[in-house]
Amino acid sequence: MSVETNEMKTVEKRESNVFGMVEPMNHEQVMFFNDKETGLKGIIAIHNTVLGPSLGGCRIWNYENESDALWDVLRLSRGMTFKSSISGINLGGGKAVIINNPKIKHDEAFWRRFGKFVDSLNGKYITAEDVGTSTEVMSIVMQETKHVTGKPQSAGGTGDPSPITAHGVFLGLKACVKELTGSDSLEGKKVAVQGVGHVGHTLVKHLVESGAKVFVSDINQANLEAVAKAHPVTVVNPNEIYDQDVDIYSPCALGATVNTETIARLKCSIIAGSANNQLADEGVHGHTLLDKGILFAPDFLINAGGVINCYREVHSLSLEKTQELVENIYSRTLDIFRKSKSENIPTQEAAINLAVERIENAKKNRN
Ligand code: NAD
DSSP states (O other): OOOOGGGGGTTTOOOSSHHHHHGGGTOSEEEEEEETTTTEEEEEEEEEOSSSSEEOOEEEEOOSSHHHHHHHHHHHHHHHHHHHHHTTOSOEEEEEEEEOOTTSOOOHHHHHHHHHHHHTTTTSEEBOBOTTOOHHHHHHHTTTOSOBOSOOGGGTSOOOOHHHHHHHHHHHHHHHHHHHHSSOOOTTOEEEEEOOSHHHHHHHHHHHHTTOEEEEEOSOHHHHHHHHHHSOOEEOOGGGGGGOOOSEEEEOSOSOOBSHHHHHHOOOSEEOOSOSSOBSSHHHHHHHHHHHTOEEOOHHHHTTHHHHHHHHHHHTOOHHHHHHHHHHHHHHHHHHHHHHHHHTOOHHHHHHHHHHHHHHHHHHHHO
16 A cells, blocks of 8 residues: 555545545545444544554544545544654554534443444554543543553553643744754744644743743633733734734644635744644645745644654653654754755655655565
């Protein structure tokens, strides 16, 4: 199975049939699950397992339709393949999505049933927390399967991965500043952070402590108030975050916020944040950013702290080794910028090429 990069050209095309969506991204396996008793309904996508078992969080979301859910899980699992590969860890890419039904209770039976479905894949997919799930949920899932990470510390896990993710994003962001100015100091730099949830809030802390002037937006009033209470930040309207006169835009909420409309509005010279799949169409918007002279830190490269933390649980890595893998994000981001410059290709493409190269080499060595 190949993960060749020309898939980038087709990846944004929505097809009306399942295989039409699955084939262009080269997934190994897609499992649809449905449990009448608990109302659990969802999809697990296993993109690639050449480097190791696929790992990725379980997201629960109010999808408008089933095709949106499939599209989400396919894109996210593919991103996990690249994330683990470029981070130098021996994991493949997978993801689970659960189609939320507001009438259904997310009780113990619901999550245990999910655990059973994960277990039926015999370790080919390892789950973890993601949007809408938590370490507490994982402590229920682990009663049905050992193929689970992101467990609470009280259950032998490493707990909430967000602080380590935020640290990696901060390092990636500093590498961007280094690339453009020759120094990675953030003193006086203006940063617009979209989304101040688990990762965004901690990132704001790092930024403020480094002397940056931070602008924040969120649609959740409680999260906004918490960050404004803890740090000297300027709160802006969610829709005005793209118009701020800042050096850096840091998307830490949703994917696809870097698109034709927002790129035209952005005044920054750097985009670096935690959200997955920031480019709405990676075959198009990577080039738009390159042409416009905006330096883009590929999200799967700089937000890898969370998956590195999960890897620590799978392989019982020491904290030192885990930290070393996260610290590498800084130098690897600079490597990607060099590659992008020398080959005159978008940074996203340079990062995907490097990730694919490692997978292809592993395949050759295995053969
Ligand atoms: P979170 O749910 O804790 O925080 C997201 C925040 O974004 C929330 O406060 C939400 O209200 C806000 N938000 C949603 N829509 C918004 C909008 N239109 N404008 C402004 N704010 C908006 O999630 P998180 O764990 O902090 O993760 C943030 C992003 O980083 C997600 O895309 C996630 O997939 C990605 N990510 C997280 C981790 C991790 O370790 N938590 C790891 C890798 C990637």
